Amino acid sequence: MLVRFDYPGTLNSFLDGVAADDYSSGISIYPAMDVVENEHASVVVAELPGVKKEDLKISFENNILSISGERKPFEIPQDAHVLLNEISVREFNRVVRFSHKIDGENIAAELENGVLRVTVPKAESARSRTIEVK
Amino acid sequence: MDGKNKQVLVKPYNSALVKRDEQFEALVTIPLANIYETGNAFVVRLDMPGAEKASMNLTIESGRLRIHGTVPQLYDGQASVIVSEIGPRKKYVRDFQLGEGIEYDRVEAGFEEGVLTVTLPKAKSLLPKQITIR
Numbered sequence: 631m632l633v634r635f636d637y638p639g640t641l642n643s644f645l646d647g648v649a650a651d652d653y654s655s656g657i658s659i660y661p662a663m664d665v666v667e668n669e670h671a672s673v674v675v676a677e678l679p680g681v682k683k684e685d686l687k688i689s690f691e692n693n694i695l696s697i698s699g700e701r702k703p704f705e706i707p708q709d710a711h712v713l714l715n716e717i718s719v720r721e722f723n724r725v726v727r728f729s730h731k732i733d734g735e736n737i738a739a740e741l742e743n744g745v746l747r748v749t750v751p752k753a754e755s756a757r758s759r760t761i762e763v764k
Numbered sequence: 765m766d767g768k769n770k771q772v773l774v775k776p777y778n779s780a781l782v783k784r785d786e787q788f789e790a791l792v793t794i795p796l797a798n799i800y801e802t803g804n805a806f807v808v809r810l811d812m813p814g815a816e817k818a819s820m821n822l823t824i825e826s827g828r829l830r831i832h833g834t835v836p837q838l839y840d841g842q843a844s845v846i847v848s849e850i851g852p853r854k855k856y857v858r859d860f861q862l863g864e865g866i867e868y869d870r871v872e873a874g875f876e877e878g879v880l881t882v883t884l885p886k887a888k889s890l891l892p893k894q895i896t897i898r
Contacts, residue, residue: 659849662849662850662851663847663849663850664838664839664845664847664848664849664850665845665846665847666839666840666843666844666845666846667843667844667846668840668842668843668844672846673839673840673843675838675839675850677813677814677850677878678813678878679811679812679813679877679878679879680811680877680878680879681877682877704798704809706800706807707802709802709803710800710801710802710807711800711801711802712798712799712800713799713800713801713806714797714798714799715798716796716797716798717796717797717798717809717811741877743813743814743815743816743817743875743877743878744811744812744813744814744877744878744879745813745814745838745878747838747839
């Protein structure tokens with residue numbers, strides 16, 4: 631219907647007709663994303679804790695939504711000893727390709743509590759409608 | 765800083781990322797953490813994207829620091845889900861074992877960009893001391 635993620639053997643099998651690309655290196659998916667859809671728009675939700683607005687770039691071209699940026703390392707005092715380091719800091723680039731027409735002028739994004747929400751409105755022609763039988 | 769002290773003073777309990785927790789009777793997510801130590805404090809950082817500041821709850825009991833936060837629904841429940849990588853994420857819980865060298869009364873916490881920062885000051889008895897020779 632909407633997007634397809636190409637990483638090894640996970641979602642493709644059961645997300646029939648859904649298409650997207652992951653150009654990031656490695657197998658692990660980062661950031662984790664949800665894509666949901668209603669009558670008027672698709673919403674792409676991505677978990678980006680610790681990422682600042684200015685380190686995030688969102689673009690839309692050729693019906694492809696691209697979310698890229700960088701999670702920068704935490705600032706820690708010079709004399710600090712690191713005891714545990716589970717959080718990875720890295721650059722990221724994820725792409726969602728839409729198969730229906732998008733109202734590109736009205737894409738909106740918000741970043742709150744480490745969660746990015748991009749609302750991608752469908753073009754008028756792509757919205758579902760009920761056809762009355764005359 | 766004495767290397768032997770580190771593990772005793774702040775030790776994370778959980779290692780699995782998701783587990784069933786008897787107390788909360790629901791699937792909980794264990795947030796990833798970083799810990800560093802300076803001359804006068806331990807600082808714990810946890811990735812808790814989507815959690816609301818108001819839902820954050822930190823308790824210290826019997827030398828155990830428990831961090832708990834709740835994530836509201838990330839999108840309208842009526843929408844159809846096309847891609848789901850984030851998964852159901854309702855509650856973050858993680859415990860840390862604290863040694864006796866922490867001043868519980870002066871523990872501070874802040875939440876920014878989905879990252880919780882907890883500062884655990886060392887007790888005076890642990891701080892480096894200069895001894896003057898008379």
